[in-house]
Amino acid sequence: MAADPERHDVLIVGAGFSGLYLLHRLRQRGLRAHIVDRAPSGGGTWYWNRYPGCRCDVESMTYSYSFDEELEQEWSWSTRYADQPEILRYLNHVADRFDLRGDIQLETTVTAAQWDEDASLWRVTTNRGAVTARWFVMATGCLSVPNTPRFAGLDRFEGAWYHTAAWPDGGVDFTGQRVGIIGTGSTAIQTIPQVAAQAEHLTVFQRTPNFSIPAWNGPMDPAAEAARKAVYRETRTTARRGPTGDIWPESTSTALAVSAEEREAEYERRWHQGSFSFLSAFDDITTDDTANETAAEFVRNKIRATVTDPAVAELLCPYDHPLGTKRLCVDTDYYTTFNRPNVTLVDIKDAPIEEITESGLITGGTEYAFDSLIFATGFDSMTGALLAVDIRGRDGQSLRDLWAEGPHSYLGLTVHGFPNLFTMTGPGSPSVLSNMMTSIEQHVEWVDECIGHLTDQQQTTIEATADAQADWDQHVHDEAYATLYPRAASWYMGANIPGKPRVFLPYIGGVGKYTEICADVAANGYRGFVVA
Ligand code: FAD
């Protein structure tokens, strides 16, 4: 006879920033909460992405938990933008500090989940057996399912190949090797300078160039750190109230209202601040074509001024999408890397990769030979991890079927027909358009308070109404189409995955506005939900 399934109040899938904080909150409430993760270690994104050069591009003093003031004050980041090993150390420190490990089960993959109407709980299937839980939280990450394009012949390749999001523990030594890399997104832009410095030769296969802003990373200045720690509460509040979850000042003037000289000076100032400050230089960069073009051309001029071969510089200049409508990249020495004699840029826009061969790959009728190939080809973002699990709600309704033409949600957190299911930073929430730490903390706190409230009231289910969901879907769509974002063939639009519906996935209305909406929903008796 099969053993009875293990019972939890809350099952959380995912031991990244979201899952760990939620576990901490729920345990403080006295609930039996439990995390499962398919990884052999906690850390989520920061466990899986161990490629050379991997680091955050939101400043670490902003891209870190704010929920515990002692943690905030005691932890010191060694650089402005911490690298992956340091962020993983931080997450491990958090797991130990709050004694979370006892409730985390690793190397456990959730494959299916079924709502049991009679028992009002979720029956969850994992590779290690069955589990039940009243509340089921998918904290499975927006960027956790790697996209590996199915090029013909990959299994023939006699060299080694790696996806950046499943990098070998212990790293890879490319010394003396001919290396090829596919992709020029945020990941590639971080890793290309590192690999180029080690390999004998690096060939970069670029389908679409991206806009990248310098990070100006460097060691943490102790005085700046102390000054920031003194006002940590104020900066965290700024992050939570603003549109991006970050603390860069948002301009309220339009790019076209100022003179060309003033505009250039502001772009120059923002360029030297680095990172996402640039996108906040004027308030119409992402809504007005002409304004956007001024910012885009500023960055193109920087590329032209940096890359010595004019033909290579031009290839690196993006023209196919407005600046910011594909996620802005942040780099250290990306463009200068193309001045190295051991780096070649190959444009594959009009000549897609035809096949992988025993010794390399073929594009445009030319074969390139490599010892190693790197796939920096991104993720099945936002919906990938949710749909990888066969989730079935009321009457056996399948989430995969419901979302076949694109996701539907209420607040990006819940789905009609799927009681007691929460999707952390899910499609329809600000998530990837923000500093995700701010969005993660907001979601965790909302879900924790919701479950706490229902438990206190001895209520057992909460479910979004069909009307509330339809209104939210429409609002998410309307906000997106008031901007330039849907113009880009981006992963925000699902455009990077063949066959994926083209729907703008995140909520672009802003973190502050979204937070107010969520708070108002809760304050009004969970408006838009049926509680039973
Ligand atoms: P994740 O960290 O993705 O964790 C999800 C976990 O769920 C994973 O461990 C996965 O193994 C597990 N999981 C998924 N499906 C299953 C399943 N079926 N069964 C069991 N386990 C499962 N955001 C920023 O705001 N700033 C940055 O600078 C930034 N840098 C990034 C750099 C990289 C390279 C990447 C890929 C993303 C970056 N992000 C950044 C986004 C980042 O994903 C989030 O900031 C954050 O780390 C997400 O945390 P999470 O807990 O929600 O999800």
Ligand code: NAP
């Ligand atoms: P990405 O932005 O989706 O980039 C993937 C790259 O691979 C693109 O250049 C894409 O080209 C290319 N590609 C995909 N399929 C291809 C194919 N079949 N043939 C040729 N080229 C192909 O993925 P990512 O770089 O991993 O970044 C994803 C997100 O993770 C980022 O946007 C960001 O949110 C996060 N991230 C953040 C950081 C950071 O700096 N902190 C670092 C890494 C990742 P097209 O553009 O033409 O599709």
